[in-house]
Amino acid sequence: MELFLAFCLLLLYSAISKLCKLAYEKRDQRCYMLGYQCHKAAEDQKLDTGSCAKIIVRNQSLGIEEYRFLLKTMVSSGIGEDTYCPRNVMEGREEFATHQDALSEMDDIIFDTLDELFAKTGVSPSEIGIIVASVSLFSPAPSLTARVINRYKMRNDVKAFNLSGMGCSASVIAVDLVKQLFKTCKNSFAIVVSTESIGPNWYSGKEKSMMLSNILFRTGGCSMLLTNNGVWKEKALLELTCSVRTHIGSDDEAYSSCFQLEDDIGNKGFRLTRDLPRAGAKALAKNLRVLLPKVLPLSEILHYTINHYRNKMMKRPAPKGSGPGLNLKSGIDHFCVHPGGRAIIDEVGQSLALNDHDLEPARMALHRFGNTSSGGLWYVLGYMEAKKLLKKGDTILMISLGAGFKCNNCVWKVMKDLEDKNVWKDCIDHYPPNTLSNPFSEKFGWINDESMDFARREDYISRLYSNNN
Template identity: 85%
Template structure:
C-alpha cells in the first residue's frame, strides 16, 4: 500500500499542463522567396560557379517554399557585418511579439509568472535574454530564470523538461518557455559546402509557451505532458562533430552539417524510442512485438534494426510532430518509423511555409495540426526533435480538449497542402544540373 501511495504521489507530482502557445510570424517585408535568396547568395564574392550551382540546387530541392522569413540585417545586405543591436533587435522582435500575444490570449499577468526559460543556441548576451523579458514586463523579483544556449534544434523539449523537473519543487506554479534562434549574426560568408547549407535551410521564427502544474488550471489546458525522454550521444566523436559551429580555413564562422548527420540522427532516435515507446504503447502491442522478435530470431529471419519497424506505433500514438529540419530529415524519420504522407504532412508544410526555425519548429507543426482540426480530446502527440550535441529529445502530449485555433496559419491554412510542392524556380535554374556548365562564368548567370 505504501508503494502504491508513493507511486500515485509521484504521478501527481509530475503534472505539467500547457495552457497556450504562440508562434511568431515576421512582417511582410521580411519574406524571402527563392529569387531573393539567390540574390543574397550572389553577394558572397567568395563563391565560384560550382558553389553557386550547389546552393541553387539545394534551394530548389530543399522543400522550402516562397513565403519564409529572413532577419532584417540580411534583407538589408548586412549579413557580413551584423551588429550586437541587430542580434538584440531580432530576439526582441520574436520574443516580445509572442509573449505579448500569449499574455493577451490567456489573460495571465506577467507578475503571476514563477519560472521563465529561454532556449536560444547561438546568442547569449549580458544581461541575459530572460533578464530582458523580466525588465520589459516588470516581473517579480523572486522569479526563477534560466537561459539555455548551444542546445540546437531540440532545445525546446529540453526547456520543457527543465520546467517539468522544476515543477516537482515549485508547486502550483506558472512557467514561460521561449524557444527561438539568432539567425542574423550567424550567416556564413565562406564557400565550404557543408557550412553553406545552414544559409539555405534556416529561417526566422520562434514560439512562447505557458505551462503550469496547478491542477486548478487543468480545465484551461490545451495539452498535458505525459512523457519525456532525452538521449545524448555526444560521447561519439562522429555524432558530436556532425552538427557543429566552427570556422573554416579562411576564418569564416558558420555551422557545419556533415555526412555523418543522418547516421547520428538515426542512432539517437533509435536509442530514444527504445526507452520511450514502452512507456506509451499498450502492453499488448509490446508483447506482440516481443513474440515476433524472438520468433524471427529462432527462425533466423532478419529483424528490424530500428525501434519503429515491426511496432504498430499508432496503437498508442495518434499524431507525429516531427522536427521540420529539412526534407531529408523528415523523410528519413518517416521511413524509419513507417509513417505515411498524412503523418508527415504537418512537418512538410511547416518546412514549406516557415522553413527550419530551429527550436521553434515543432510548434509550427503543432499549429498546423490544430489549424487543420486534427487534434481531438484524448489524442496523443509524439514530438520528435533532433539537435546538435548530438541529441534526440522526444516527448508525448495528451490533448485535453478539441483544438481548432488557426493560430499562425490563419491567413493560409485553407490553401494547404498545395497541389504541387515543386519550387517554381526549378525551370529557371535548370542550368544548375547541366554538367557542361562546370567551367562557366558566374557573371553570365546573375539574376
C-alpha cells in the first residue's frame, strides 16, 4: 500500500512539474506588439503618371517593344498614382546612385518611423534591449543598427542584428528572431525596422524580367516595438501566438524565381520570373501544413482529415477552387497578405479560397504604396486598422513571401479594438476606390498603335513628353 501511494505521489509530482514547466515556457514565449509606424515619403517623391513617363524615357536602351511592355505591365500591376520613389531616381540619378544616396534613403525611413514610434508609445530608446534591421540589398559598415544606436544613444548592452538578402519576407523573420531572443531576455523591449534600399538598385537595362522590379517596388518601410514584459499586456495592440518559417531553396525553380544579378551588359537588377507565383503557392502550402493545425480548432482538423481520406479512398479529386480544403475562417478572422504584386495576391487568394473582402487590404496597400518589400505587410495591417476591422479577440494570419524562396507566416491576436488611421489617415476615406485601373493607359495607350512600329525613337519620346504636359 505504501509503495502504491508513493507511486501515485510520484506521478502527481511529475504531472505538476510538467504543467509548471509548460506554464513557465508559455510565459517565456510572450511577445506583445506595443506599436508600429509605417513610413510615408514626402510629396516631392510621389510617382504619378507624369513622373513615370519622365523616368522611362531617360532609359536610352528602350525601344517601342519595351515601352509597350512597360505600359501593359503598369496598367495591370494594381499600383496607383500615389506611390513614392527614391530621391535619386526622381532627380534623374538612378544610374549613378552614391553610397550617400543609399544612406539618406535609409535614414529618412528608419529615423522617421522610429521617432514617431517612440513618441507614440512613450518608450525611451534607452529601454531598448534588442534591435533588428531587415534590409535585403544594402549592408553598410557600420551597420544600419549601429546608425540607430548612435542616433538614439542606446545603452551598450543592446543586442543588434542585421538581416540582409531575406527579401520581402524579412519582416516576419525579424519578428520570429525577436520571439526566440525573448526566451532568454526577460522583460525586454525590442524594435524591428523593415524596409528596402530601392535607389541604388534601380534597373537601367532592357531585360523585361528585370524591368518588373522597377514597376512593382516603391519607397516605404515600417518600425515595430515588441516586448515580453507582462506589465505591458494591457497596452499591447497585438500578441504573437504562432510563427512558422518555411524555406524551399533546394528547389531550383523556386530558388531562381526571384534573383539579383547583372544583365548581359552589366546592369544590376532584380529578376522576377513567371515561376514566382507558382513558387509562392508551393512554399505557402508547405508552411500552412505546419501552421494551420496550431491555430484551427480540433473539430475543423478532424473534419478535414476524414474528408481527405474518404476522397482518397474513393479517388475523388478535390473540387477546383476549393483552396486548402479547410475552413480557415474557423480559426482566423483576417488575412494580411504580402502586397508583392497583383499576381501574388491573386495566387494566394486562389490557394486559400479567399474572397474579395479578405484580399481587399492587400490590394489597397499595393495600390496606394506599391510593393515596399519587407515593410509591405504593415501597410496592409494599417489599412485593416484604419477601416476599424480589427476587434479585440480577432486573429490575423500574416502571410509573407520572399526570395530564396521562402514563406514565413505568423498569427497575431488582437488585444483591443484598433482604429488608429495611422499612415492611411489622409486617404482612407477614399478607399476602396471605384476602380483600380491605372490612368497610364489613357495617356499613353497610343503606344500600342501599329503605326508606331515604324516610328523613330525621337517620335514616340516627343509624344510621351507632350502627353505628360
